[in-house]
Amino acid sequence: MSEGTELGRFLRARRAQIRPQDVGLPAGTGSRRTPGLRREELATLAGVSFDYYTRLERGRETRPSPAVVTALGEALHLSAEALNRLHELVALAAGQTPAPAPGPARTVREPVRALLETLRPSPAYVVSRANDLLAANRPGLRLFPGITEWPVERRNLTRYMFLHPMGRKLYRDWEKMAARSAAHLRAIAGADPDMPELAQLVGELVVKSPEFARLWERYDVEARGGGEKHFQHPEVGSMRLSFEVMAIFRTDGQRLVTYQAAPGTPDHDAMLLLDMASPKEAVFSEGTGR
Structure with missing residues (x-):
């Protein structure tokens, strides 16, 4: 070696x-x-x-x-x-390579997509192992302004954070969130170092984002299971939302992410406005192209 x-x-x-x-x-x-x-x-x-x-x-x-x-x-x-x-x-x-993981599962089951709609007005979405946005309810999709300008296959939340013009503006504490995002990808890479879609994403970000390249070389590792995010949304203003990340049973690494705020608080009011401002369209899903 x-x-x-x-x-x-x-x-x-x-x-x-x-x-x-x-x-x-x-x-x-x-x-x-x-x-x-x-x-x-x-x-x-x-x-x-x-x-x-x-x-x-x-x-x-x-x-x-x-x-x-x-x-x-x-x-x-x-x-x-x-x-x-x-x-x-x-x-x-030592040559003890893990068994290859199955290919990425990009189809979100109908019951899960229906669940996203029942969670409104809370923003909710489903991501793949590599953080591709696979499905979202209306406020969940509107939570990331401008992401629908990208083709469906490029709608990745880590790519959005580092490469989309709105990515840096959306998060009030962008530097902290960016560091945690890179560390989360390191954790994913540890579980499946040969994942093609992750290697492609990391390669793109290292080339196009000096901030990501610097954070990637730190080799920080962090699993994400929940916490709090502070958004500065261009349509509804400041929102400090708690979030939970849950693995979806019998899928290849798909995770359901939901956001909440205490009723009666300004954060909850902003979340309601986000849902009300959402376009009248079906739940986004890669399977339907919506």
Whole structure:
């Protein structure tokens, strides 16, 4: 294996993000040629030899024990998702490749599309493993202004965030949301590193968006299961909505995303306006082209 392995890039990227003072080491004087921790510092923190860690980072050592991987994760302050990603990369380096995942399922079942409509006025939509927008109710589609200007096959929410003119304007805390979006794609890539549609999306974003390229190289990993988003929508103004992400049973990675706000609040009023402003059309679905 060469120094260009995914495992080596992950370790170098995460090592560069840890400052000596973050792990109780003296910062020293003068400038450091190496951003973050040096190899010898990380090796010491993880309890392995400098030579062993160097071989591991360069791809010359491919079978570290689970204890070593855990120690590296602790030294690098990895989250649970990032530690899982490290274990996956170690398995890949050892030649333990996962079974190929089935092709992308782009057809949303009729009962699920009907459910989207019953959730109104709450915005709701269905996305694929790679965040392609497969179906949405009226407020869910209107939540992303301008996305219908794109052909159906290009309606991807990560692509929208980084490449659509409205993507940066829609989110009040765009930098934070963008970082989490890139980290979420890293988590997806860990579960299925050979997914063609994900590789194509990442390749496009790396070329067209310097912000995405920078975030992608950080190798942050984060699974998304819910939280809060603050929108600045051009039609209804500010909305701070909570959201939940739920896997759809017996589909190839499809997820249902719903948004809510407490009744009687300005956020809920804005959400109602979003639904009222929606065009009188059928629920969007790739299967129908609507």
